Amino acid sequence: MSAEASSYPTDRPAATEQERLARVALSLLGEPGETKMTALVAELGAVHLHELLLGETDIEGLHTDVAARLAALDPARELEVADRLGVRFVVPGDDEWPSQVESLAGAGALHDRGGVPLGLWVRGPHRLDRLERAVAVVGSRAATTYGDDVASEIAATVASAGHVVVSGGAIGIDRAAHRGAVSADAPTVAVLACGADRVYPQGHKAMLDHIAATGAVVSEAPPGWAPHRIRFLARNRVIAALSHGTVVVEAALRSGALNTASWTGRLQRPLMGVPGPVTSAASSGVHEQIRLGAMSLVTCGADVLELVAPAGERLVEPRRGVDTERDRLSTRRRQVLDAVPAAAAAGTDSIARTAGLGVREVRGALEHLETVGLAEHVDGGWRLTDEGRH
Template sequence: MSTTANDDRLARVALSAIGEPGDPRLLDLVTQLGALTVHDRLLGDHDVADLQTDPEARRSATDPERTLTDAARLGMRFVVPGDEEWPAQLDHLAVAAPLQRRGGVPLGLWVRGPVRLDQLAGSVAVVGSRSATTYGADVAAEIAATVAEAGRSVVSGAAFGIDQAGHRGALAGGGATVAVLACGADRVYPAAHRQLLEHIGGYGAVVSEALPGWAPTRLRFLARNRLIAALTAGTVVVEAAVRSGALNTANWATRLNRPLLGVPGPVTSAPSQGVHQLIRSGAATLVTSGADVLEAVGAAGEHLVTEPRGRARSRDRLSTRQQQVLDAVPVATAATVSSIARTAGLGVALVRDELERLAGLGLVEGDQTRWRLAARAQE
């Protein structure tokens, strides 16, 4: 590693200890001037360590090398712009306007796990309500499994409900899954997901913009949501009540011009209300399956969904003339051949022949004088 690259990395660690994740002013400055310049200006003027009342943050700001060493000991690497592993799609955050006081390209990402961030270009975010229904969790798991089977990673936030179902579905699909946390990547939140996060850290990746050890706060959740949208090729919202945090992620996907997809549900289900609003307003495209999702996030021509066409009917294999006759046969009470001929606008003899053939196909039934549609021909 060149000295400059290493200095830049250390400056980013130090700045991470001073600024909050997703602080748009700080991150904007770094994008414009570079981390080293911003670091020198901020720390050169006065002793930042004095401003940092939190001992942990103070040490990180003044001793970034030790922070990196400590993190490495816990299995974490710090991926920064310029690294081979840096996910280039995050750079789009530089041009997206802040939302709810969060924005900007992160200084770097702390990563724990074997999945490399530069492999997430085609990944899919599966997000939604923490208070998901069984229906929502099942659909999220199905979508995640299909995405994973297609060789794409599933990114989510490791929360209860849809997030959890998404991660688990991806693991079940034998694929990679990435959890982006609002707390340090070494921490477990929510506590009940210790095993899930260990599993993701072992087979996928646990990622955070927050310094190791940092606790989750509301602002850090908002900052985290923008990363989920920015890391992925598209965001699927499975269930989201009207004020769900998942809608914040959805909003970021729209800002970043990434496909935003929504899974509908019963209109009587509160957790589907937020998704229905997204679809109704045109912000999200309706999807009903993992195949729909792959089609939406895939390169053009990839993963084209075969629209369900319903059971093919015997009607489809008839000649035009046979269809004309069949269309003229009454649904309910039987009619005479001459009446059917008149309705069809065809000759009586011809219609009689066709009726015999249609009866052979089981599409009409009659006693040679009066005919009606057979049950199986009725739609």
């Protein structure tokens, strides 16, 4: 892993089989990212919490509903079923565990979701410990053609530079981001709100199958689970936590992509926004975040690379219009050019009087202007060329 990745917590002991089974059982017990569950696991450890809940009784000495539900689970069988589906369960302490998600421990909660995932279900060959320089590209499901094009360009550029593109596998900007990475012949990661074995939306089966064959499909939700609304909010924090920075391309004022942006800000990682037309409702959320200073404005992949690269690398030169022959003139020659008529030719003496310069200097300047194609000598005088008029 890179030196950058080492800034994330990495002091987890190796995961035991008991630890893995406990985390499977606990993940089947509640919703992904429930703050109460993630906090208890962080405080007590997955194995101890599982034992406590399994032995829990009410005042009459009967097992509680939680204990009964846990007792009915068979986490070992769940792992076997996942394995047959080509899905693996990666937990803290595994070599593949992406240490950057540990930062969620100090990022608080949003919508009662937060904390470090109990584990991540993964389908595909790309290892999660190779995402330390990943870039998330997210945005509106109701993307415009403009948004699609910009998201694809940004994803292709950052993927070509060696960054894995992370997105949510949804329609709109997510799809454009994955497509851009694939066009660069690079792996991409889709983080889903349903089980990693499921296809959502159904129209993305070919895309998700390709991602699973070349990159990774990831979920905090166990295999088989459906994409309920609340699971998207939990999913968003995982997208932000897996990535070194997040780019938002088109997001309305109530867009779910802004939830991902909020998590990125809480994690204190680069947060970037692509502006759209000021009249576009699809970009209003991005514009507001840029106005408030929460997002850095980016317009292309090169801008993104500058912000996610180590300081001083991949600096983008300030943009300006292409220099013209007029721009390259000295101040005195530009003064002469301004005195040359556009239509009827004028003599050197007349141009010198208009410019307020000496005849000898003006004559030399006019010869230079002729050389560079801005003025021409006709009918015993001087006038501007077509290029000189613009």
